[in-house]
Amino acid sequence: MVVMRYDTAQPGLASLNKRTGEPDPAANVNAELFPMDVFREALELTSGMPYARRGPVKLGAQPPASATDGGAQGEPDAEQDTPDAVATVSSAEYAAIVSAYTSKKGDLSYELINKDFIQFAKSNRFVADMVAQRASVDDIVDHIVMAKLQSITGNSALTTAQTRLIVEMLDEVSPRHVFRELKDEIRKMLGASKV
Known part of the structure; x- marks a missing residue:
């Protein structure tokens, strides 16, 4: 499993332990940037999704407004979830x-x-x-x-x-x-x- 952040080039990598069902972060993963809870949340949010049919993940060139402006309120996003x-x-x-x-x-x-x-x-x-x-x-x-x-x-x-x-x-x-x-x-x- 790969978790990406907009503020760092290095993604967080973890494999899924088949015995425990828990993510096992790679040895070089920064625990401050990618705590274990991040991997657990990613695992929970993606369970049941058909990975083989989704294709590669595509990130936009720009991070979301909340990541760059510290969460300042701008114009409402038309795509915002209700x-x-x-x-x-x-x-x-x-x-x-x-x-x-x-x-x-x-x-x-x-x-x-x-x-x-x-x-x-x-x-x-x-x-x-x-x-x-x-x-x-x-x-x-x-x-x-x-x-x-x-x-x-x-x-x-x-x-x-x-x-x-x-x-x-x-x-x-x-x-x-x-x-x-x-x-x-x-x-x-x-x-x-x-x-």
Whole structure:
């Protein structure tokens, strides 16, 4: 694992100890710049991510404003995370979804997600009624996603906005749309109901 800082050219390097699951910093890592907590946090934040598909990390040429100006407040950043987005990323709900759909290799599996959601779509009576009433693909997918995420997370108070944020985060992990196969299956179901 590599941890980089904008204020030093030397990155912090650590390997993952397979026996303990803890990071083992390299011998030449400066413990003041890269304390053990930094490696533990990096390990926690990246668990379940599909490393093989992400490609190399690309850093911008300029460090973030907070790193150069000592955290002074400037103009608000258009890309700044909203409190809801931050809360959703670090939520128990998102962790439950990652846990439920992590493959044996440790990757977040879109194949597992779609397979489970498609099975739910085919066995759910309400979805069958929506198909019979010729509801739109997006409405049917929204219902399926909401119902499944509420079931997986155990949070029946999960809102539409929260489920959309979770889907957006899942889409960011991989360059393809997370529910593409599910949407294709719903289209097939709608096409079969015409006959």
